[in-house]
Amino acid sequence: MRKIMNNDGKIILIILIFIFVSSFSLGALFFNMVFSKLNRGNSVQMDNAYEVSNPVHIEDHNFKQGEDYEEILTTKTLYGIQCGVFKNDEYAKELYEELKEFGIPFIVEDFEYYRVIFGIFPDELSEVLMKSLDENGFEVSKFEIATDIKSVDQEIKYEIDLGVLKLIWRMVNRNLENSSTESYKNWVKNQKYDDSLESGLAAKRALALPNEISINDSEEILKKFYKEYKNNK
Numbered sequence: 001m002r003k004i005m006n007n008d009g010k011i012i013l014i015i016l017i018f019i020f021v022s023s024f025s026l027g028a029l030f031f032n033m034v035f036s037k038l039n040r041g042n043s044v045q046m047d048n049a050y051e052v053s054n055p056v057h058i059e060d061h062n063f064k065q066g067e068d069y070e071e072i073l074t075t076k077t078l079y080g081i082q083c084g085v086f087k088n089d090e091y092a093k094e095l096y097e098e099l100k101e102f103g104i105p106f107i108v109e110d111f112e113y114y115r116v117i118f119g120i121f122p123d124e125l126s127e128v129l130m131k132s133l134d135e136n137g138f139e140v141s142k143f144e145i146a147t148d149i150k151s152v153d154q155e156i157k158y159e160i161d162l163g164v165l166k167l168i169w170r171m172v173n174r175n176l177e178n179s180s181t182e183s184y185k186n187w188v189k190n191q192k193y194d195d196s197l198e199s200g201l202a203a204k205r206a207l208a209l210p211n212e213i214s215i216n217d218s219e220e221i222l223k224k225f226y227k228e229y230k231n232n233k
Contacts, residue, residue: 071150076158078145078165079126080226081118083138089114102133103172104215106223120145120222125169147229156191156199160206161225163187168218178214185209 083099086092092107092114099105105118118140121129126142133140149155167179188206193199213221 072148073151073155074149076147076149076162077123078120078162078229079123079142080120080145080230081126081130081133082115082141082143083118083133084116085110086114086116087112092116099133099138102136103129104168104218104222106219106226108223108226117222117226119168119172120165120225121169121172125173129172145226145229153194153197153199156193157197157202158229160188160191160193160199160202161228164206164209164213164221165225167213168221171215171218176215178212180212181209182211 083105084092084095086095089107095116096105096107099116099118103119105116108115108117118129118133130140130142147158149158163184167181167184170176171179185207188203191199191203193203195203
């Protein structure tokens, strides 16, 4: 009788151990699945941080063709990083050459002065780059490029122009030499631009871009954006 009970006890103990091991294994598998999913989500979010992937949602505001709005709908703000101002263009060129190792500088003439600008960025990226430049011995200061948007067409134009900068930010952020323009062009095609207005001209320029732009192309793009939007009030 005692022997039978011992055998039954062993069987019960084995069953309990099996249940415990199975529960632990299933729990570990479930944890790994959830943890891996979270990691994949985070990496995708970081990977697409500077991608042009989703169309900008702009309200219609009962917009009519040719209508001119005096009311300011919104103000868009970006930031330039200035590294030096010179009367002698040779000094500006020397600094420009030094900065090329770190990103995409350009020189603009401002009356009798030559300003050396280290790109145009959103606030968070400009702060990171300024810190890096400062650590490498450059004197830097940040200035606003604020644009008042007074019509829906102006907003669409601005967002299209901004899309090219996003491609440049992507290259800077990932330390890439080239960037495909395919996703950007597809995004532009989905915008509600008007061929007869400024937004249409911006879209035409965007769609005429080559299939790939390089860091070397970026300097001229940044310079044009600066000249058009720096004092656009």
